[in-house]
Amino acid sequence: MFDKTLAELASGLKSGEFSSVELTQAYLARIKAEDAKYNSFITVTEETALQQAREADKIIATGNAGAFTGLPIAHKDIFCTKGTRTSCASKMLDNFISPYNATVVDKFNQAGAISLGKTNMDEFAMGSSNESSFYGACRNPWDTDRVPGGSSGGSAAAVSAQLTPAATGTDTGGSIRQPAALCGITGLKPTYGRVSRFGMIAFASSLDQGGPMTKTAEDAAMMLNVMAGFDKNDSTSVERDVPDYTADLNKPLDGLRIGLPKEFIMDDMDSDIAAQTQAAIKEFEKLGATVKEVSLPNTALSIPAYYIIAPAEASSNLSRFDGVRYGHRCEEPVNLEDMYKRSRGEGFGPEVKRRIMVGTYALSEGFYDAYYNKAQQIRRLIRDDFTKALSEVDVIMGPTTPHPAFRIGEKSSDPVSMYMEDIFTISLNLAGLPGMSIPCGTVNGLPTGLQIIGDYFAEQKLLNVAHQFQMATDWHKQSPQGI
Numbered sequence: 001m002f003d004k005t006l007a008e009l010a011s012g013l014k015s016g017e018f019s020s021v022e023l024t025q026a027y028l029a030r031i032k033a034e035d036a037k038y039n040s041f042i043t044v045t046e047e048t049a050l051q052q053a054r055e056a057d058k059i060i061a062t063g064n065a066g067a068f069t070g071l072p073i074a075h076k077d078i079f080c081t082k083g084t085r086t087s088c089a090s091k092m093l094d095n096f097i098s099p100y101n102a103t104v105v106d107k108f109n110q111a112g113a114i115s116l117g118k119t120n121m122d123e124f125a126m127g128s129s130n131e132s133s134f135y136g137a138c139r140n141p142w143d144t145d146r147v148p149g150g151s152s153g154g155s156a157a158a159v160s161a162q163l164t165p166a167a168t169g170t171d172t173g174g175s176i177r178q179p180a181a182l183c184g185i186t187g188l189k190p191t192y193g194r195v196s197r198f199g200m201i202a203f204a205s206s207l208d209q210g211g212p213m214t215k216t217a218e219d220a221a222m223m224l225n226v227m228a229g230f231d232k233n234d235s236t237s238v239e240r241d242v243p244d245y246t247a248d249l250n251k252p253l254d255g256l257r258i259g260l261p262k263e264f265i266m267d268d269m270d271s272d273i274a275a276q277t278q279a280a281i282k283e284f285e286k287l288g289a290t291v292k293e294v295s296l297p298n299t300a301l302s303i304p305a306y307y308i309i310a311p312a313e314a315s316s317n318l319s320r321f322d323g324v325r326y327g328h329r330c331e332e333p334v335n336l337e338d339m340y341k342r343s344r345g346e347g348f349g350p351e352v353k354r355r356i357m358v359g360t361y362a363l364s365e366g367f368y369d370a371y372y373n374k375a376q377q378i379r380r381l382i383r384d385d386f387t388k389a390l391s392e393v394d395v396i397m398g399p400t401t402p403h404p405a406f407r408i409g410e411k412s413s414d415p416v417s418m419y420m421e422d423i424f425t426i427s428l429n430l431a432g433l434p435g436m437s438i439p440c441g442t443v444n445g446l447p448t449g450l451q452i453i454g455d456y457f458a459e460q461k462l463l464n465v466a467h468q469f470q471m472a473t474d475w476h477k478q479s480p481q482g483i
Helices: 006-015 020-037 046-062 103-110 153-160 177-183 217-227 271-286 299-320 336-347 350-363 368-390 415-422 426-431 459-472
Strands: 041-044 072-076 114-119 166-170 186-189 210-214 257-261 290-294 395-399 435-443 446-453
Touching: 006 020, 006 217, 020 041, 020 046, 020 072, 020 114, 041 153, 046 114, 072 103, 072 153, 103 114, 103 217, 114 153, 153 166, 153 177, 153 210, 166 217, 177 186, 177 435, 177 446, 186 217, 186 459, 210 217, 217 435, 217 459, 257 271, 257 368, 271 290, 271 395, 271 435, 271 446, 271 459, 299 350, 299 368, 299 415, 299 426, 350 368, 368 395, 368 426, 395 459, 435 459, 446 459
Parallel strands: 072 114, 072 166, 257 290, 257 395
Antiparallel strands: 041 114, 166 210, 186 210, 186 435, 395 446, 435 446
C-alpha cells in the first residue's frame, strides 16, 4: 500500500479496495513505527485525521466523492492550521496554536483530504539542510547520516520514507526542489502568485511560494489542482483561471525545445550529477525533443542578490515576533526593551538571527541604495535573462543541485558553502518563474534531481514534460534501501 501513488490510492478508494479510515490508520501506524529514524514530523494529528477519514468515507459511500476525497497528506509546519500547533520549527512559535487555517489548508480540507500532521523544516524556512529546526535535524531516508535538504526537508523525507503519499512544501530559494532532489521525489514550485500565501508564515514575501511534494508528476498535478487559484486574502495572488493540470499529462513531446544553460555546468559540481543530467536529456531526445544551448549570464549573481533581498524581507517580516502578542516570551522581563531583546534572543535560532542581522544592515540608512536597491536591479537582469532564453525554447533543464545530499554537520560551520547548494534554484524565485525537480539518477546510492524550468504559468507544460519522462524511466519508482 505505501508504495502507491496518490492516483493509485484514489483508484483504490473508489473501487472499495480499502476505506479512507483504513488507509489513514495504516499511515498513522507507519509514522509511529518509523519516524523516529527520520524526525520528519513535528506534530502528528491522529484524532483529526481519523475524524476527517470517517467523514470522507461517508462522502465516498454516497458516490459524490471528488478526486481528492479520503486521500492522506501532510503539511509543512509553516501553514497555519486551526487548533493545531504551527511552529515554523522555531522555539519562538513552539506554543502557538493557530486560530485559523491557511488558504492551502482550507483548500485541501474542502477537497476532502486527510491531514496526517505537520512536517519538520528549517526554522522559519531559513536553511538548505533542515538542520536549523528547533526540534532537531531531519534525516534523509536514503542515508540517515545525511541531510534531506531544506527548508521543506521534513515533507521530502516523509514522502521518500513512505510515511505519507504526498505533502505540501514552500519554496523561497529552492526549498521544494532541492530537498525533492536530495530525497528522490518530485517537487514543484509554481509561478509566484499561483498558490495563495495567506496563512503561510512569511519568510521573504516576494519570493515565498507554496507547492506540492509527491512521488510523481501526476500526483503533483493532482495536488496543484487543489492548491492553485486566486485568493482575495492574498494581495499577491494572481486572478487567473486554473486549468486541469492532469489534462495534458499524456501529450507527446515531439518538437519540444529544451534549453541547456551553459552556466549550469560548473567546475566544482559533482561530475556524476553532470553525467546524470546529460543522460536525462538524451532520454528526452528519444521522446522527440530537440536541444540547444542557451545563456543565463547573471546566474552567478543570484546568490549574492538573494542573500540581500531575502534577509531584508525576513528582517521586516520577523519583527512581529516580539514576545507581546503571541509566541515565546522571556520570563520576568524588567521592562519593554528587555522583553523584546530576551524574547527574540531566546526564541530565534542562530541561522534566523544571522539573516535578520544581514537584512537589517542591508536596509539601514546609508546602505539601502548600495545593497538592497542594487540587489533588486540584479533581480531584474536575472528575470530578463530567463525571458530571453524562454523566447527561444519551451523549457530550460539542468541539475537541481550541484552535489548529492551532504552529511549532517558537514556544512554547519560554513554558511556560504551551504548557500551555494541552491545556486541552480534561487534564480527562479528571483524571477518568479515555475520550476520542478524530478528524480533522474543516483550517485553513490544517493538520488539526483533534474530541474525543469518554464515560462510564467507554464506549470501544465512542466508537468507534461516530467510525466512523459517518468513514463519512460523508473527513477521515480526507486526507494531508499529497506523501504
